[in-house]
Amino acid sequence: MLEKNPVIFIILAFVVIMVGTSITMIAPFKWINGPGDMIAEVKPYTPLQQEGRDLYMREGCNNCHSQTVRTLASDVERYGYGGTYSKSGEFVYDRPHLWGSRRTGPDLAHIGLKYPDPKGAWHRKHMENPQSVVPASNMPSYAFLNVPLDTTYSERKMKLLKFPYTQADLNDLKGKSEMDAIIAYMRKLGTDIPVKKADAAATQVLPTASNPFKDVEAIEKDAKSLFSQHCASCHGEKREGTLGPALKGSAKSDADLFKIISQGIEANGMPSFNTSLDEQKIWKIVTLIKLDTK
Amino acid sequence: MNAKTQYYDDSVKGFIIWSLIWGTIAVVVGILISLQLAWPQLNVAPYLTYGRLRPIHTNAGIFGWGIGSFIAMFFYITQRLTKTPLWSPKLARVTLWIFNVAIASAAVTLAMGINRTKEYAELEWPLAIIVAIIWVLFSINVFMTILKRKEEQMYISLWYIMAALVGVTVLYVVNNLGVPLHLFKSYSAFAGTNDANVQWWYGHNAVAMVLTVPPLAIFYYFLPKITGNPIYSHRMGIIAFWSLIFMYLWTGAHHLLWTPIPDWIQTVAMAFSIMLIAPSWGAVMNGYLTMNGQWEKMKSNYLVKFMICGITFYGLQTLQGPMQAIRSFSAFIHYTDWVPGHVHMGTMGWVSMVLFGAIYYVTTTLSGAEIYSVKMANTHFWLVLVGQLIYSITMWIAGVQQGSMLLATNPDGTLHYSFMETMIAIFPYYKIRAVSGFVYLAGLALFIYNIYKTFQKGEESKTAKA
Ligand code: HEM
Ligand code: HEM
Numbered sequence: 001m002l003e004k005n006p007v008i009f010i011i012l013a014f015v016v017i018m019v020g021t022s023i024t025m026i027a028p029f030k031w032i033n034g035p036g037d038m039i040a041e042v043k044p045y046t047p048l049q050q051e052g053r054d055l056y057m058r059e060g061c062n063n064c065h066s067q068t069v070r071t072l073a074s075d076v077e078r079y080g081y082g083g084t085y086s087k088s089g090e091f092v093y094d095r096p097h098l099w100g101s102r103r104t105g106p107d108l109a110h111i112g113l114k115y116p117d118p119k120g121a122w123h124r125k126h127m128e129n130p131q132s133v134v135p136a137s138n139m140p141s142y143a144f145l146n147v148p149l150d151t152t153y154s155e156r157k158m159k160l161l162k163f164p165y166t167q168a169d170l171n172d173l174k175g176k177s178e179m180d181a182i183i184a185y186m187r188k189l190g191t192d193i194p195v196k197k198a199d200a201a202a203t204q205v206l207p208t209a210s211n212p213f214k215d216v217e218a219i220e221k222d223a224k225s226l227f228s229q230h231c232a233s234c235h236g237e238k239r240e241g242t243l244g245p246a247l248k249g250s251a252k253s254d255a256d257l258f259k260i261i262s263q264g265i266e267a268n269g270m271p272s273f274n275t276s277l278d279e280q281k282i283w284k285i286v287t288l289i290k291l292d293t294k
Numbered sequence: 295m296n297a298k299t300q301y302y303d304d305s306v307k308g309f310i311i312w313s314l315i316w317g318t319i320a321v322v323v324g325i326l327i328s329l330q331l332a333w334p335q336l337n338v339a340p341y342l343t344y345g346r347l348r349p350i351h352t353n354a355g356i357f358g359w360g361i362g363s364f365i366a367m368f369f370y371i372t373q374r375l376t377k378t379p380l381w382s383p384k385l386a387r388v389t390l391w392i393f394n395v396a397i398a399s400a401a402v403t404l405a406m407g408i409n410r411t412k413e414y415a416e417l418e419w420p421l422a423i424i425v426a427i428i429w430v431l432f433s434i435n436v437f438m439t440i441l442k443r444k445e446e447q448m449y450i451s452l453w454y455i456m457a458a459l460v461g462v463t464v465l466y467v468v469n470n471l472g473v474p475l476h477l478f479k480s481y482s483a484f485a486g487t488n489d490a491n492v493q494w495w496y497g498h499n500a501v502a503m504v505l506t507v508p509p510l511a512i513f514y515y516f517l518p519k520i521t522g523n524p525i526y527s528h529r530m531g532i533i534a535f536w537s538l539i540f541m542y543l544w545t546g547a548h549h550l551l552w553t554p555i556p557d558w559i560q561t562v563a564m565a566f567s568i569m570l571i572a573p574s575w576g577a578v579m580n581g582y583l584t585m586n587g588q589w590e591k592m593k594s595n596y597l598v599k600f601m602i603c604g605i606t607f608y609g610l611q612t613l614q615g616p617m618q619a620i621r622s623f624s625a626f627i628h629y630t631d632w633v634p635g636h637v638h639m640g641t642m643g644w645v646s647m648v649l650f651g652a653i654y655y656v657t658t659t660l661s662g663a664e665i666y667s668v669k670m671a672n673t674h675f676w677l678v679l680v681g682q683l684i685y686s687i688t689m690w691i692a693g694v695q696q697g698s699m700l701l702a703t704n705p706d707g708t709l710h711y712s713f714m715e716t717m718i719a720i721f722p723y724y725k726i727r728a729v730s731g732f733v734y735l736a737g738l739a740l741f742i743y744n745i746y747k748t749f750q751k752g753e754e755s756k757t758a759k760a
């Protein structure tokens with residue numbers, strides 16, 4: 001029968017493929033993005049951020065960057081930036097999702113926490129010429145985003161996506177470039193949910209308030225490698241100063257330097273490192289910085 | 295013998311030629327993006343940046359080369375298995391025409407950055423609608439031919455063909471649902487985690503309904519033709535068929551392990567992925583056993599080489615895939631170059647190998663001439679085999695190396711390597727992979743030349759006779 005009737009055959013084939021489909025794809029609509037998933041702090045995108053998101057899609061950044069911190073400890077450590085793993089509620093305004101399937105570059109789900117600078121100076125320099133910041137990077141240069149942003153559809157987008165917006169938000173679009181929009185989007189990612197870092201954690205680290213590393217030579221190699229990993233992109237490979245000031249020696253005390261590195265000066269673009277560097281490592285870097293003090 | 299049925303094969307030839315053109319473009323763009331990963335200075339203009347070219351590569355590969363030649367083969371196979379001429383040759387010609395316009399527009403719009411970003415469903419809504427129309431027109435043509443068939447029995451290939459027609463339609467339509475903003479931009483109908491779940495239900499079943507079911511249909515048809523042996527077990531084919539199309543649909547979430555997708559969906563996906571080994575290997579064994587008593591043809595017959603090598607890669611692919619679907623292994627290789635290694639064993643190995651064999655065979659029947667050069671076909675075989683092996687093996691090594699570096703921690707729980715250290719370690723592999731691309735392209739060039747010459751030879755002998 002089946003072998004002979006193509007109409008019955010395709011109906012049966014359809015039914016067979018709909019079983020798994022119904023259970024694993026259709027049924028989950030009932031609870032994914034439901035009240036249990038919602039996180040009150042997570043806000044929809046502003047018009048500028050949404051424009052940035054659309055540019056991210058246009059440029060296909062998702063082909064190299066993922067946007068989900070998996071529940072694995074190493075993922076949280078590397079890409080959490082003080083936050084935890086990604087939760088469903090962080091994505092409820094994402095149409096489409098941009099989780100990606102490849103990490104040619106790092107995960108960006110919480111990138112806003114890594115570069116807190118409100119002016120986005122690091123992003124600007126990096127987007128214009130990634131290799132000027134990270135020499136071995138294979139990210140393309142996006143200097144061509146330095147053109148005025150097309151805002152024709154900005155308001156329609158908000159309406160279509162049912163995101164709240166104000167006249168001030170729309171005024172904020174005036175004079176902005178595509179670069180500004182994509183940076184605004186980068187800065188938003190991961191920053192809605194407050195991260196408890198700041199002072200409490202920092203003072204916890206301070207008890208051995210004296211630098212344990214007096215012998216520079218023993219730690220120099222470690223310290224240099226830490227510096228080039230975490231600091232060189234803003235202070236220069238040779239500590240000569242680029243986006244941030246030069247760090248060849250410092251008049252500040254060891255303890256003060258420790259505090260700056262641990263807590264950051266976020267308003268001016270210096271990130272806090274108390275979640276990504278432990279006490280020992282910070283002291284090593286401090287020792288290195290003080291090395292050339294005259 | 296019955297009176298000879300007049301088959302309509304112009305569109306078969308048309309689709310073959312165009313799929314070769316799009317396939318060549320896919321490979322050339324593949325080489326370009328593999329070079330860009332090693333030398334980022336090659337991102338010379340906005341429309342030639344990696345982020346815009348990668349979807350052109352995957353779309354030209356899957357839709358242009360894959361689907362293009364599947365359509366050709368389905369037209370060819372369906373007519374022969376039903377002993378019935380194609381329902382509407384005119385519709386077939388129109389389908390080819392729209393197909394080419396759609397693939398060309400896909401390349402242009404993707405280069406312009408008009409991109410929905412959902413993998414293998416990147417095309418914006420007007421083009422997505424056109425793609426759906428192409429598929430429906432093609433499906434009607436094949437299905438009507440089957441309905442009007444003169445041969446009552448439906449051979450297993452026809453089952454696979456009909457399943458693909460239904461499956462692709464359902465998948466493509468659902469994952470493309472969205473709300474248009476204007477002609478060149480729409481927003482997905484689904485948000486966040488839901489969107490991800492729908493996407494990978496689609497993504498993985500695109501692998502099933504496009505990169506597995508059609509090549510299987512083709513394999514089941516051509517292997518007996520080439521060897522002269524009937525397929526080993528029709529019954530085994532049927533059991534494998536139903537369990538395959540049943541199980542595949544449960545497994546999408548193996549692309550989303552450790553993400554916010556509900557745990558039970560991940561676990562179900564993991565379990566079904568492992569169960570998939572059975573029906574997949576059912577097909578592989580059916581192929582091998584069909585070769586009984588004919589294994590010496592692996593040496594003497596270039597077509598057998600392509601078919602058996604292809605099904606072997608399918609076998610490996612369906613062992614590797616389930617492994618990747620296990621949580622602990624996924625933690626290690628997900629997001630790394632291991633996955634492109636898997637993908638290209640499937641596309642350059644399995645899918646392309648079977649298509650190469652089928653196209654050689656069909657070219658000789660359509661042109662009425664022997665193949666222009668068997669030696670060239672053998673060289674083609676070795677070049678694509680070596681190219682593909684170098685590609686996949688270097689990427690597996692790169693993936694394992696980067697994966698283990700990324701997970702390495704110090705005794706105090708901090709990370710041992712920075713991201714850039716892990717990346718610098720794999721640059722040498724990127725360079726070797728680019729070389730493998732050129733080897734593969736050389737093989738492809740020989741193939742196309744051989745096909746061209748064979749058609750030419752056919753034309754010449756026809757005019758000579760006339
Ligand atoms: C039983 C069979 C198979 C299973 C269980 C399976 C499983 C998987 C898994 C788990 C991944 C995700 C890897 C990751 O991102 O961590 C994957 C990716 C992929 N597989 Fe397979 N695979 C199978 C067969 C095949 C075959 C025959 C092909 C044919 C070409 C194929 C093509 C792909 C492609 C294109 C991707 C990449 C998707 C993307 O990330 O964009 N797979 N597979
Ligand atoms: C010489 C031949 C080829 C070369 C050099 C090549 C190169 C590449 C490169 C560099 C990528 C990006 C990998 C990454 O994300 O790091 C890629 C992805 C991909 N290619 Fe190819 N490719 C070739 C042939 C093909 C063919 C013939 C097909 C299809 C029929 C294909 C289908 C794909 C797919 C589906 C992906 C996406 C994989 C994923 O998401 O993980 N490729 N290819």
